[in-house]
Every structure is written in structure tokens, then in C-alpha cells.
Amino acid sequence: MDNVVFHVADVHKSFAGLHALSDIDLSVTEGETHAIIGPNGAGKSTLLNVCIGRLKPDSGSVVFDGNTLTGKKPHEINQLGVVRVFQTPEIFPDLTLLENVMVPCLAKRDGSFKLNWFKSFRGEKSIRDHAVETLVDVGLESQVGSHASNLSRGDKRRLELAMGLAQKPKLLLLDEPTAGMARHDTNATIDLLKRIKATGMTKVIIEHDMHVVFSLADRISVLAGGRIIAQGTPDEVKGNPKVVEAYLGEEQV
Ligand SMILES: Nc1ncnc2c1ncn2[C@@H]1O[C@H](COP(=O)(O)OP(=O)(O)O)[C@@H](O)[C@H]1O
Ligand SMILES: [Mg+2]
Structure with missing residues (x-):
């Protein structure tokens, strides 16, 4: 793939025997908006925490712009231009x-x-x-x-x-940017994120709201049970039976 600026390679993370993340491989190209979706407990926030140095993976690496982030402290990663917007407002x-x-x-x-x-x-x-x-x-x-x-x-x-x-930011990581927002505010945030996208900023967005994902993402990775079960453009992911199955009982994809 051309111009990969952000690369998660073979990341594993367990919590006391629970495999929160297994075999995670993810490549994001410059200027791309990459969405990570998946049901509750899939490992989305854990993956973001590994990327920003809040959690240390058991194995694997995260590289941004030629710098290995794994092993660095959150503020060192932040100094490299990686900014995360948290799920719970800080x-x-x-x-x-x-x-x-x-x-x-x-x-x-x-x-x-x-x-x-x-x-x-x-x-x-x-x-x-x-x-x-x-x-x-x-x-x-x-x-x-x-x-x-x-x-x-x-x-x-x-x-x-x-x-x-x-x-x-050179890389913006967003954890459910529209959680807790009314539809009107969600739409305003989508517009804002579209404007940011037009500036060429690379973004990784974790999002539960499918309307947001399909409005913004160039590519999507679907996480379920700590594994990536599908990856591709919104259209490719939408019809994937594994994705529909992972979301059964949650919401429509
Ligand atoms: N600090 C932690 N200690 C133990 N288990 C955790 C911890 N953080 C997350 N988990 C577990 O790892 C799994 C993935 O959680 P999380 O990454 O928060 O999922 P998501 O963001 O997709 O809802 C869940 O089963 C959760 O209970
Ligand atoms: Mg989460």
C-alpha cells in the first residue's frame, strides 16, 4: 500500500488471560480516515490505548511516521504529533x-x-x-x-x-467522537470532521454510530472478540456476513 504512515503490526494484548487483542494488523495511509468499528467489548479502546502508549502490548509494534511508538510514554507519542480525543471527556x-x-x-x-x-x-x-x-x-x-x-x-x-x-495533529485518534451527542450535534461534528479531512489530516476513528462511519471513512476495520474480522471500504464491509453476524443483537450494519 502506498504512503502508509501508521502501522500496527501483530499486536497482542491480554488482561489476566482474556485476549483483548490478538493478531492486530492495521495500515493507515497518509490523509486517510480509517474507522474501527465493532460491538461493545471488541477491544477498540484497548487498541487505541496501545497506540498512544497508555497500555503496553504483550507483543507487536506500532509505528507512526517512521517512529516506533511501542515503549514510548504517552507524552512522547503526543510530541510526535499523535493526538487522541478520549471517550470520556478529559x-x-x-x-x-x-x-x-x-x-x-x-x-x-x-x-x-x-x-x-x-x-x-x-x-x-x-x-x-x-x-x-x-x-x-x-x-x-x-x-x-x-x-x-x-x-x-x-x-x-x-x-x-x-x-x-x-x-x-499529524495523526488524530478519535474514540467515539459523537457519543453522548444529540443527532443535530452529531451532524455538526460529521461536518467538522469532513472539513478536517479536507485538510489532509490522517485520522483513526472508533465509532459505534454507523451513520458517522459511512459518512466519513475511507476504509474500515471491524473488530470482534479482539480480532480484526473484516477490512475494506465501507461498501466492502457493509455486505460482509461476518460483520453482520458480529453485530447481531447490537444494531443494524
Ligand atoms: N484494564 C483492563 N483490565 C481488564 N480487562 C480489560 C481492561 N480494559 C479492557 N478490558 C477488557 O478487554 C475487552 C475489550 O475492552 P475495550 O477495549 O474497552 O472494548 P471496546 O472499546 O471495543 O468496547 C473487554 O472484555 C474488557 O472488559
Ligand atoms: Mg471503548
């Missing part, structure tokens, strides 16, 4: 939206976050401007000065997306 409830988005920007620039927050929040005009622009991009411009604790669940997810995007 935001700072007592800070404003603007400050929340400035935190990862300052952390990225300074390597670690050992700053006088309030001095930095006031003084860093270029970072401030960039944070405001990113909040406008995700549609939160009217709440820039509000405390994050006041946001609805859907808006918290949007804030988190802004915190990821503000870091100008």
Missing part, C-alpha cells in the same frame, strides 16, 4: 473554554506543563488567538469565557475535540 471543569484549549497548546510548546497558568493564559496572545479560532471551528464561539463545567455533555465532547485539534 477537560478542566474549573477553567474557561479558552483556558482549556490553551492548556494542550502550551503543553505542546513547552514539552511539559510547568507553567504559571494564569500568567500564561493572559500573556500568550498567539496561543490565545489560535485557541479562539479553534473554538470557533468547533462551534463553541459563544461560550469561550464560560467555565467548562457549565457545558452540556455534547458540548464537552466538542471542547475536547477543540483541545485535540488545537495541537495541529
Whole structure:
């Protein structure tokens, strides 16, 4: 395959005898939007955690842009341009939206976050401007000065997306970006992700919502029981009987 920038090779991960991931092989080309789908407990979040260094695989490797990520710490992987947006919003409830988005920007620039927050929040005009622009991009411009604790669940997810995007990722890993959103917010997020896609950013999206997956993905990998049971374009995956079977009792593919 041409221009593979992200490669997961032969990854295995067990938790006390439970094979959460077996024989995982995944290649993502530059600029591709690759979706990982699968029923609950399939191993999707575990795979993402292995990719970003939160979990160590029992064997196998993860390579991005020529760098082996396996064995690196999450912040080292982040410094290489790999950004993950978490399934459970990890935001700072007592800070404003603007400050929340400035935190990862300052952390990225300074390597670690050992700053006088309030001095930095006031003084860093270029970072401030960039944070405001990113909040406008995700549609939160009217709440820039509000405390994050006041946001609805859907808006918290949007804030988190802004915190990821503000870091100008080379590879964006999204864990269920529309979970907890009403249909209207989901559609707004799909539009936003389409705009991001047009910039050529490489993305891996874990998603349960088939509408989101089929609107965005160039290619799909289907996980079930810790194994990849199908891989291909949305059309190829849609009609695959193994996929339909894996989803039986869950939802229609
Ligand atoms: N830290 C952990 N310790 C033990 N078991 C875990 C841990 N994380 C996940 N699992 C198990 O691994 C399997 C895959 O989980 P997960 O990756 O969260 O699935 P998904 O994100 O696809 O719903 C599940 O059976 C889950 O219970
Ligand atoms: Mg999960």
C-alpha cells in the first residue's frame, strides 16, 4: 500500500488471560480516515490505548511516521504529533473554554506543563488567538469565557475535540467522537470532521454510530472478540456476513 504512515503490526494484548487483542494488523495511509468499528467489548479502546502508549502490548509494534511508538510514554507519542480525543471527556471543569484549549497548546510548546497558568493564559496572545479560532471551528464561539463545567455533555465532547485539534495533529485518534451527542450535534461534528479531512489530516476513528462511519471513512476495520474480522471500504464491509453476524443483537450494519 502506498504512503502508509501508521502501522500496527501483530499486536497482542491480554488482561489476566482474556485476549483483548490478538493478531492486530492495521495500515493507515497518509490523509486517510480509517474507522474501527465493532460491538461493545471488541477491544477498540484497548487498541487505541496501545497506540498512544497508555497500555503496553504483550507483543507487536506500532509505528507512526517512521517512529516506533511501542515503549514510548504517552507524552512522547503526543510530541510526535499523535493526538487522541478520549471517550470520556478529559477537560478542566474549573477553567474557561479558552483556558482549556490553551492548556494542550502550551503543553505542546513547552514539552511539559510547568507553567504559571494564569500568567500564561493572559500573556500568550498567539496561543490565545489560535485557541479562539479553534473554538470557533468547533462551534463553541459563544461560550469561550464560560467555565467548562457549565457545558452540556455534547458540548464537552466538542471542547475536547477543540483541545485535540488545537495541537495541529499529524495523526488524530478519535474514540467515539459523537457519543453522548444529540443527532443535530452529531451532524455538526460529521461536518467538522469532513472539513478536517479536507485538510489532509490522517485520522483513526472508533465509532459505534454507523451513520458517522459511512459518512466519513475511507476504509474500515471491524473488530470482534479482539480480532480484526473484516477490512475494506465501507461498501466492502457493509455486505460482509461476518460483520453482520458480529453485530447481531447490537444494531443494524
Ligand atoms: N484494564 C483492563 N483490565 C481488564 N480487562 C480489560 C481492561 N480494559 C479492557 N478490558 C477488557 O478487554 C475487552 C475489550 O475492552 P475495550 O477495549 O474497552 O472494548 P471496546 O472499546 O471495543 O468496547 C473487554 O472484555 C474488557 O472488559
Ligand atoms: Mg471503548
